[in-house]
Amino acid sequence: MAKKELLKVEGLKQYFPIKGGFLGRTVNHVKALDGVSFTIYEGETVSIVGESGCGKSTTGRAILRLEEPTEGTVEFQGTDLTKISKKEMRKFRKDLQIIFQDPYASINPRQTVASVLNEAMHIQNVLPPNQRRARIEELLETVGLRPYQADRYPHEFSGGQRQRIGIARALSVDPKLIICDEAVSALDVSIQAQVLNLLEELQEEYGLTYLFISHDLGVVRHISDRIIVMYLGKIVEIADKTSLFENPQHPYTKALLSAIPVPDPDAKKERIILKGDVPSPIDPPNGCRFHTRCPFATDKCRTEEPQLRTSDLMKEGHQAACHYMEDITNGKMQPNY
Amino acid sequence: MTQQLENILEVNNLQTVFATEGGEVRAVDGVSFVVPKGKTIGIVGESGSGKSITSLSILRLLAKNGKVNDGEILFKGKDLLKLTDKQMRDIRGNQISMIFQEPMTSLNPVYTVGQQISETLIIHKKISKQEAMKQSVDMLKLVGIPSPEKRVKQYPHELSGGMRQRVMIAMALACDPEILIADEPTTALDVTIQAQILELIRDLQNRLDMSVIMITHDLGVVAETCDYVAVMYAGQVVEYSDVRTLFKNPKHPYTLGLLNSLPRHDVDQEKLIPIKGMVPSPHDMPVGCRFAPRCPVATQACHTKPPMLESIGNNEQIRCWMYSEEWDGDSEVTLYGEKRTVKG
Ligand SMILES: Nc1ncnc2c1ncn2[C@@H]1O[C@H](COP(=O)(O)OP(=O)(O)O)[C@@H](O)[C@H]1O
Ligand SMILES: Nc1ncnc2c1ncn2[C@@H]1O[C@H](COP(=O)(O)OP(=O)(O)O)[C@@H](O)[C@H]1O
Ligand code: SF4
Ligand code: SF4
Ligand SMILES: [Mg+2]
Ligand SMILES: [Mg+2]
Numbered sequence: 132m133a134k135k136e137l138l139k140v141e142g143l144k145q146y147f148p149i150k151g152g153f154l155g156r157t158v159n160h161v162k163a164l165d166g167v168s169f170t171i172y173e174g175e176t177v178s179i180v181g182e183s184g185c186g187k188s189t190t191g192r193a194i195l196r197l198e199e200p201t202e203g204t205v206e207f208q209g210t211d212l213t214k215i216s217k218k219e220m221r222k223f224r225k226d227l228q229i230i231f232q233d234p235y236a237s238i239n240p241r242q243t244v245a246s247v248l249n250e251a252m253h254i255q256n257v258l259p260p261n262q263r264r265a266r267i268e269e270l271l272e273t274v275g276l277r278p279y280q281a282d283r284y285p286h287e288f289s290g291g292q293r294q295r296i297g298i299a300r301a302l303s304v305d306p307k308l309i310i311c312d313e314a315v316s317a318l319d320v321s322i323q324a325q326v327l328n329l330l331e332e333l334q335e336e337y338g339l340t341y342l343f344i345s346h347d348l349g350v351v352r353h354i355s356d357r358i359i360v361m362y363l364g365k366i367v368e369i370a371d372k373t374s375l376f377e378n379p380q381h382p383y384t385k386a387l388l389s390a391i392p393v394p395d396p397d398a399k400k401e402r403i404i405l406k407g408d409v410p411s412p413i414d415p416p417n418g419c420r421f422h423t424r425c426p427f428a429t430d431k432c433r434t435e436e437p438q439l440r441t442s443d444l445m446k447e448g449h450q451a452a453c454h455y456m457e458d459i460t461n462g463k464m465q466p467n468y
Numbered sequence: 469m470t471q472q473l474e475n476i477l478e479v480n481n482l483q484t485v486f487a488t489e490g491g492e493v494r495a496v497d498g499v500s501f502v503v504p505k506g507k508t509i510g511i512v513g514e515s516g517s518g519k520s521i522t523s524l525s526i527l528r529l530l531a532k533n534g535k536v537n538d539g540e541i542l543f544k545g546k547d548l549l550k551l552t553d554k555q556m557r558d559i560r561g562n563q564i565s566m567i568f569q570e571p572m573t574s575l576n577p578v579y580t581v582g583q584q585i586s587e588t589l590i591i592h593k594k595i596s597k598q599e600a601m602k603q604s605v606d607m608l609k610l611v612g613i614p615s616p617e618k619r620v621k622q623y624p625h626e627l628s629g630g631m632r633q634r635v636m637i638a639m640a641l642a643c644d645p646e647i648l649i650a651d652e653p654t655t656a657l658d659v660t661i662q663a664q665i666l667e668l669i670r671d672l673q674n675r676l677d678m679s680v681i682m683i684t685h686d687l688g689v690v691a692e693t694c695d696y697v698a699v700m701y702a703g704q705v706v707e708y709s710d711v712r713t714l715f716k717n718p719k720h721p722y723t724l725g726l727l728n729s730l731p732r733h734d735v736d737q738e739k740l741i742p743i744k745g746m747v748p749s750p751h752d753m754p755v756g757c758r759f760a761p762r763c764p765v766a767t768q769a770c771h772t773k774p775p776m777l778e779s780i781g782n783n784e785q786i787r788c789w790m791y792s793e794e795w796d797g798d799s800e801v802t803l804y805g806e807k808r809t810v811k812g
Pocket of ligand 3: 381383421455
């Protein structure tokens with residue numbers, strides 16, 4: 132099956148200015164994203180994982196130009212979204228939708244569900260107004276709610292139901308790509324499983340493509356085809372799901388996976404406990420950004436930045452950014468605790 | 469032969485209610501479990517199931533509109549519910565300590581870390597200010613904070629989330645408590661920091677011979693840290709057992725549902741089998757089994773008669789009609805794709 136590119140992100144940077152001094156001048160920058168490149172193919176689910184502050188949400192927001200990226204290109208079906216006018220961009224919002232963690236925050240509490248969905252369709256000029264009510268009721272059924280709930284207000288719904296409303300709103304404009312930013316993170320597991328299954332069914336039915344942002348690697352293993360691991364504004368590893376979980380190459384990915392508690396009391400595990408905290412993105416470490424916490428770091432790591440690359444130990448399409456990934460995986464290099 | 473463990477805490481049929489505008493809410497209504505000395509027991513359940521209210525009831529720290537209506541909380545045989553406020557204050561922080569999800573809410577932003585740990589020490593141990601400051605440095609060292617001499621002089625906002633949780637733990641442990649109640653201590657933290665904190669709690673527990681009540685919604689955390697587990701649903705304990713039994717041979721339909729809903733990072737899963745529906749509102753609890761509206765095997769009797777928490781074998785308790793003589797359903801049921809023979 133030939134894969135068709137849907138979204139191609141290249142060299143994406145997002146530097147947020149820090150104002151200071153009594154003149155309010157820009158004194159420094161938060162380097163939230165520092166040269167991120169990846170491609171998403173039609174119909175697949177690509178996840179971005181990493182700890183808080185690594186730049187996951189910023190990536191999603193920069194793609195949609197909710198914040199204008201500092202540098203880089205975002206090609207959607209051949210159009211560079213960073214080069215078009217704001218007005219043209221608004222039209223593309225029809226194809227690119229986003230669902231957030233807290234659906235309540237993105238839904239106006241004084242609007243009924245029907246009016247929320249109607250507004251979304253109105254802005255994108257989907258369907259003539261007299262056909263929208265029927266579509267709204269159909270959408271509610273699609274996401275597992277009842278048609279009569281269309282005239283209710285957001286506070287009358289539980290967290291899981293509100294997330295379904297968020298999904299219905301995204302679907303109402305027939306998008307091609309949905310960015311799910313921690314969309315199931317606030318839900319209890321029994322409800323989370325319902326919403327994950329719904330997202331999978333919808334993908335199958337409508338041929339949707341997902342960019343799935345999450346810090347939960349269990350959820351990510353379940354939903355993704357491919358996975359991007361980020362650390363301090365950079366991609367450190369990118370791979371298909373099986374390779375990432377069964378054959379991780381970057382020491383950070385390994386540490387991250389080993390840190391997750393396993394719901395099996397008999398699981399034997401070797402835990403790599405990282406020292407310290409993530410450094411500040413205002414003044415990220417030189418060389419490899421992970422070197423301050425990496426148990427394998429050498430002098431080279433402190434000065435030379437590793438690039439994403441593949442090795443003989445990796446499947447096609449699997450890349451990681453570490454100077455020593457071969458030596459670490461085959462045991463030639465030992466951790467230094 | 470099973471070894472008889474000494475129970476440091478025994479909670480029997482706890483019932484905690486709140487007066488609200490919509491009427492009385494029974495936030496906790498039938499919570500029983502024991503905490504063996506030196507062991508960790510987990511309280512697991514989804515949000516709103518009554519985990520935090522259970523621990524606040526134990527420490528008698530309920531909001532003004534809440535009160536314990538019924539039950540007993542035996543700490544080394546003494547019912548905490550019968551103590552005077554002063555006696556309770558002596559126990560709190562001294563013998564039973566608690567840490568919370570968000571340390572910032574329990575740390576005072578205008579005092580340095582050292583001043584706050586010292587204050588606890590001065591109140592409980594009646595030592596001098598200088599001695600307390602010295603011991604504060606030792607406590608910070610104990611919880612793995614680098615350069616503790618420098619850190620004691622810092623304010624909470626100058627520390628990262630993981631560091632603040634370490635400070636909270638240092639404060640909670642300052643007076644050598646016999647029980648540490650940890651309410652979602654790592655929920656707000658990233659996994660690599662969570663791993664550090666869980667490791668720390670485990671290590672300190674071994675060294676100090678404490679009992680721990682670990683409150684969490686994360687089944688992974690339960691599997692890794694707990695010896696015994698109480699599963700809560702809608703204000704009640706529905707299953708209590710040792711951790712291996714809970715994961716290898718779960719019995720309550722809710723526990724099974726939870727495990728089947730959980731996306732795993734360590735194995736490939738075909739499909740998640742969610743629990744249908746959602747938790748009942750505390751204002752509108754089902755009259756029979758509280759899980760009946762969502763239970764795949766509920767019978768007529770389940771909808772009308774509330775099941776009790778009954779012992780089935782050693783150290784195992786279940787609140788479900790399926791495991792009682794009175795079960796009126798099929799003798800073989802399918803739960804989340806898995807066949808089970810029910811004795812009944
Ligand atoms: N509007 C903003 N102004 C300044 N800094 C920001 C802004 N948005 C995000 N950041 C910073 O950028 C970094 C990445 O943030 P984010 O993308 O939200 O991380 P994640 O979603 O991975 O948790 C963080 O250090 C965050 O504090
Ligand atoms: N002060 C209060 N007044 C009324 N209801 C309360 C109060 N505190 C908690 N509750 C209710 O008690 C129930 C249990 O809450 P809690 O113990 O916090 O759950 P969790 O298992 O998430 O820790 C919830 O339904 C909650 O709404
Ligand atoms: S490049 Fe060096 S510091 Fe970075 S991950 Fe590899 S070994 Fe560690
Ligand atoms: S008592 Fe009945 S409804 Fe409740 S969990 Fe057991 S089988 Fe299900
Ligand atoms: Mg985010
Ligand atoms: Mg709680």
